[in-house]
Amino acid sequence: MFSGIMLLWWILTVPSFLFVAIDVWRTPAATVIKWAFVILAAFTGPIGAFLYVLGCREPLPGIHEEYVSVRWRQVMGSTMHCAAGDGIGIIVGAAIGAGLALNFWPDFFLEYGFGWVYF
Incomplete structure (x- = not known):
């Protein structure tokens, strides 16, 4: 049962990650936010892809600044940046801790x- 759920998660995560990793570079957002959404999609799969589409991807060309000017989208971008940095820091710390x-x-x-350092 659990292996089937994990297989389904991978089947959903790989295309979600690839979608965000390719599409985000067409979005006129700051580079650090682009990387944050790519990292978050790697961590969370379809949830990260959904948050990227909802909070960063412009629905029509040329309206990105207006689209992300809404406060909750700015908060979402900041949160994604924070979560991606913390996640990388925790993974690096866990790898070092396990190695030691x-x-x-x-x-x-x-x-x-x-x-905290990667935040």
Whole structure:
């Protein structure tokens, strides 16, 4: 059962990630926001792709600035940037902690620290 759910998740995540990774470069957003949406799509699959379409992708050419001027879309972009940076930091910290065979609390603080630094 669980392996079937994971297979379905991968089947949904790969095209979602590819869609965002290719399409985001056509959007006139800041480069850091583009990377944030790509990273978030890698972490969250179809949820990240949905958030990208909802919050960043312009519905018609030439109206991106007007489209993202709504406060909640600005908040969404900031949140995606934060979540992507924290996620990378935590993954880097977890890899280092596992490589050093750290116990729970040192590993926890290492991941927290890297998440804060990458934020």
